[in-house]
Amino acid sequence: SQTIHQWPATLVQPVGSPLSLECTVEGTSNPNLYWYRQAAGRGLQLLFYSVGIGQISSEVPQNLSASRPQDRQFILSSKKLLLSDSGFYLCAWRRGLGVDYGYTFGSGTRLTVV
Amino acid sequence: AQKITQTQPGMFVQEKEAVTLDCTYDTSDQSYGLFWYKQPSSGEMIFLIYQGSYDEQNATEGRYSLNFQKARKSANLVISASQLGDSAMYFCAMRSSGANSKLTFGKGITLSVRP
Numbered sequence: 001s002q003t004i005h006q007w008p009a010t011l012v013q014p015v016g017s018p019l020s021l022e023c024t025v026e027g028t029s030n031p032n033l034y035w036y037r038q039a040a041g042r043g044l045q046l047l048f049y050s051v052g053i054g055q056i057s058s059e060v061p062q063n064l065s066a067s068r069p070q071d072r073q074f075i076l077s078s079k080k081l082l083l084s085d086s087g088f089y090l091c092a093w094r095r096g097l098g099v100d101y102g103y104t105f106g107s108g109t110r111l112t113v114v
Numbered sequence: 115a116q117k118i119t120q121t122q123p124g125m126f127v128q129e130k131e132a133v134t135l136d137c138t139y140d141t142s143d144q145s146y147g148l149f150w151y152k153q154p155s156s157g158e159m160i161f162l163i164y165q166g167s168y169d170e171q172n173a174t175e176g177r178y179s180l181n182f183q184k185a186r187k188s189a190n191l192v193i194s195a196s197q198l199g200d201s202a203m204y205f206c207a208m209r210s211s212g213a214n215s216k217l218t219f220g221k222g223i224t225l226s227v228r229p
Contacts, residue, residue, distance in 0.1 A: 034216070043205065043221040051214060059216075088157055092217075102149045102209070103217050105159035
């Protein structure tokens, strides 16, 4: 069966420090992968998505970047964190190409920048 | 461009009663899918139910049903026989057809079930 792993679960980082969040998917190949951010009490904002190795699309300009070094690995990074980067980060993958396939989400990383 | 609107403030329901969570959407696409997700306090996003734009019947999944009114562009979630464990945030989302289409979310509705 397919599973998605995301870590760490929580992270407290000082302003100006680097960031690396990792997401991996098991049990499938060539998935579409997504990074979402959720501010406190708000909806989900799509940050990046990837349809294949090395292919990254950015939805909003920001202090973050994403990379996909392997088929089932998606990494969210920052060279220098800002206070505004605090939030709940969710990785997701999509099962198929049809419109009836929703997304399966990881358990999320709660990032607090201090 | 796609847009999902969830405007209800925090909702309260008595245990064992039914509750309707509203969702309206806007899209120019003919083929699209509508989804509802539940987010408990732990933060995980749990898929609840899906409705296709060409589906003639409303979707049902156990205690969840989706009241789909295409002409009104609404996709309300109905939870029957509410349970205390239903207390969570609920998100309506939409995705159009196409290999690279993205899932767009509403802002969510907080549901609290009272014993």
